[in-house]
Amino acid sequence: MKATYLMLRVSGPLLILSGQVTAQAAANLEVSQIKKVTDATQGGFRPFMEFSVAGQVMMGLLDTGSSDLTVPRTGSAFCKSAGQQCDGTTTGFKTGSFDPGNTGNLAKDLNVPLKATFTGGAGFTGRFIEALLQVVPNGISVPVQMGLVEGGGVPAGEVSFPVIGVGPVQGESTKKNYPNIPARFKQENSTKVNAFGLYLGDFRKYMQIFARLALFLLFQSLPRMSHFMSRPQLGLTTCLGSPDNGTLIWGGFDAAKIEGELKAAPLLRTQDNALPSYVVDFSSVRLQSAKASQSAQGQGRTTGRTKALFEADDSLPWSGQFRQRTSSSTGRSRVRAGSYEHLRLRVSKRDILRRQRDGNLLTNDAPPVALLDTGAPSLVLPLRTIESLGKSLGGRPGPQGEFLVDCARVSGMELVFGMNKDAIQVRVPLDSIMAAPEKGRGPSGGPGNDNSQRGDAQSFGGNTKGSYRNNNGGNDRGGNDGAGNDRGGNDGAGNDRGGNNRGANDRAGNGRAGNGGTLGTGGSGNTCKLELDPVEGDSPPVLGAPAMQHMYIVFDNDSEVLMIAQARPNEARSDVRPYVPSGRK
Template identity: 55%
Template sequence: MRTTDLLARLPGPLLVLSGYATAEEGAQLEISQIKKVTDPSQGGYRPFMEFSVAGQSILGLLDTGSSDLVVPRTGSDYCKLPAQECDGLATGFKAGSFDPSKSNNQVKDVNDALNASFTGGATIQGKFIEAPLQVSPQGKPVTVQMGLVETGSLLPGDVGFPVIGLGPVQGESTPKNYPNIPARFKQDNSTKVNAYGLYLGDFRSPDNGTLIWGGFDAAKFEGELKAAPLVKTSGGDLPSFVVDFSSVRVARANAKPDGNRTVNGPGCTGGGGGGHGGQSRPRSEADSNDHLPADFQRRSIFARKNLNSYKPDSYDHTRQQLSTRNILRRQRNGNLLTNDAPPVAWLDTGVGEIVLPTGTLDGIGESLGARPGPQGEFMVDCGRIKGMELVFGMNKDAVQVRVPLDSIIAAPRPETGPGAPGGPGGPTGSTGPDNARQPENDRGNGNNRNNGGNRGDGGNRGNGSNSRAGRNRGNRGNGRDGHNRGNGGNGGNGGNGGNGDNGRDGRNGGSGGPPGAGRGANTCQLALAPVQGNGPTDIPVLGAPAMQSMYIVFDMDSQALMIAQAKLNETKSDVRPYVPAGKR
């Protein structure tokens, strides 16, 4: 999984875009290539980036939802765990590890312990160190602080790849903040700003995405970058890339983003739902609190640290007091955003789903004639999503981004496990190549909901007692067990996608993919999930499936995200240094 780097040398002035970006004479920017992984055994919708610590090459999850660089030590007890990915022997995926003894004395102990506990019981222990980091093979080494993991325990479904946390410094896992990678790059004059431009690109494409340190690529987006200011917590902190969330719409691909109606909006169930009968929407958490993890994707334990430091962050102060009449009026105008979660959104590459308020998810389900899988999966007739988009509005709709529904189809999980029903035409009960991206039931064993599926314990995004790690989405790893995917069922039948009454009772039909969503019905699972709980820290998340349709400059100097519609699969490049508007 080797990636390559680019070094952009800009000879002179290029362009000013809306007063926020200019080119500088002789500027040079490092560009890291992003390798996109859709293998469900690694969590699906995963952006990875190669980096090196003291000359040792490592592959890590690019994570805008956490703020620390964390790697396991080579030969440590942690690298001997069954699901470790230090050497690739356990899972077939080699992420790598770091050996301080081979660093030529370039490592410094900063005397801060790494001692993390996680919702569900997983733990890691180690220490924080300083060592030279290169974000591209030809780049300048910059000494940064990082966590070095020595020991720990993993839960079923957890994996242990390194994480490159690029969130704000206030989201770090230590009581005392330190300059993390973007902040340190500015401090070291490797960049002029604490900012970086991110282009994930279409996860269906083999082409790499790019991360431009201190700059952006004007060829990769449509129109202009528009500002979405970061939203502070009730305590006045900025621990995460959270912005105002103003609208969610279902629209046809060529419709205007600010159209005033949905397609088959609430109350119009439509057809083509493949045997769902009278109940068309995936009721998700409202139907079953015991069988729905918030994130069915597998996560690295490192990306969900829960260190005991502060109280959980709250965004409850952003809630709007809307009457039922006002909500219904808004829905009639096409905006499906409901009032059952704070109206903010976390832009987080480390989340493999789009997490929306339950009422909003219900409205989308009604619009598309969707139905739930046995554990709350969002299942829909594949034909219903062709040419359809979700349109997300931020900063009072000053920013609007279109996300094609066929770009967020969850991929099937390939490996087998106890309880996975068999099927006649492919691994783990799949029925062959007819619908290559049609998913298995990746939510796994719903009993893991408090293990990593849920975004914290008791409605908090961490475990109730701490916030520094609570910011990092609670137990980020064990969103699924993966061993009970088939839920029994009668896996080979495939033709009976649900029992026709409500689409949930399909355990005697189904195909080995999700029971209740037969392959013969050409059913697709979308990477959509509900916000768990109704606490002040339970908020929507626009994860990697949504962010692939965005070009984003993460600008901590201006405390804002600059967002535009990404050009999917764009191969041209026009790299420019980024300068915040107030600093021109």
């Protein structure tokens, strides 16, 4: 089914949000559709966007954590390497590629080399070109500089895809900065401002759909679905209806998707006064019940003390400590916690304990900043904060350092993240950050691969150990570790981790996670994996896609500020308006 895109002419009265944002009448805005992919093969929490370069259509990861657009060249060594998704033969998910030979004179070689290496062992080479970019079919064509990937590859078990980097221009990988997509849109008068409004939408809806689809496929044969799956790059979410997609509004925002007010979080500069990333003040992490949060929100306050809500679950495996999985590392060469060391608060242990008694679990083993990064499929928090959350939820580290907890303890609980001295608070339900199923659907709506073999009706998808975001910023942006959880419901039908079932610790007939057993995400007695990773090295905390699905954010590069509000989940209404920063007419 062909994707449905929105290109709206909007008009309306003046709208004031927190004294910062106004809307003007009569403007043409382009609205890109965001397709939410939950397959662990791709990384679990992945926002993809369709775009075209010189008329050639591709699917790329929307990435606010990098600033370059990178695309693979058709027929290149890169498109023949393991993990490539240029043609869909490896995973069943076709992202596409670019053939400069089929553009006539629409692609220009800039004679600028592209070379990137990654800490996880990946790397690629190529060159920079300039070509016409469309972010909406039949929309405005804008000449944009981009990286054309020709060589290199990713480690075994990982996948690659085009990356649509929309971060600040100072985060680009080139020595000399150039106007990237948002900046070029303004430069070409396609937008009035270097800004865009982003609504990812709730990933949980698709996880529920995929679980129901898996049950349906138990009674259907895959060949009967072949026509339905004939265009993998469009994605199952598109086939099920574009109103359920997220949106990116170039030069505007959608007032209908906002709960409350948009509030300002100024972008923070590094110690050398650079602005390479969307990094803001990070002031608190609270764990509370959703009911308590709703009550507190109604009274205009946060809840108080956070205590150990559950006893530790001794049936879960203990591996010593939580640790960040190699394949989900979000460290970037230009975004280093050390660069923000000048912002670190000198807080005593007594003050930290006092803060925790007041409900704030944020510790000072990393600077109090957060990178807002759609390319990160997890939340990366200070290690001691992760440990405090583990104690409060009765969770334990798994064999690979992942955050495991009894699924029953997740229900009705949420994290509340405070930014800009808690002027902004965003609620994130824990059941919305549970790991995506490893043996789930292919992101295209079609069967993926298990060790390069087509999946069966029950697995219906890929089963690799993670994914890799190949941007040009020197990042190792992996996906999820191979221990994904099946959204199987009460029967605990998760991914078998191999080895022996911990039968003595079974609950409700479900195996526990260990050297063997089963990870589930739905029923009582199952073990859930939450997408929580600890900060490692000098990288900053990261609020990735699992948290950003609950935010509406206007990325205002002109004013060097993010306007953030709680997002309305699964909101079908739309009220698209141009964005005009405060102080402008």
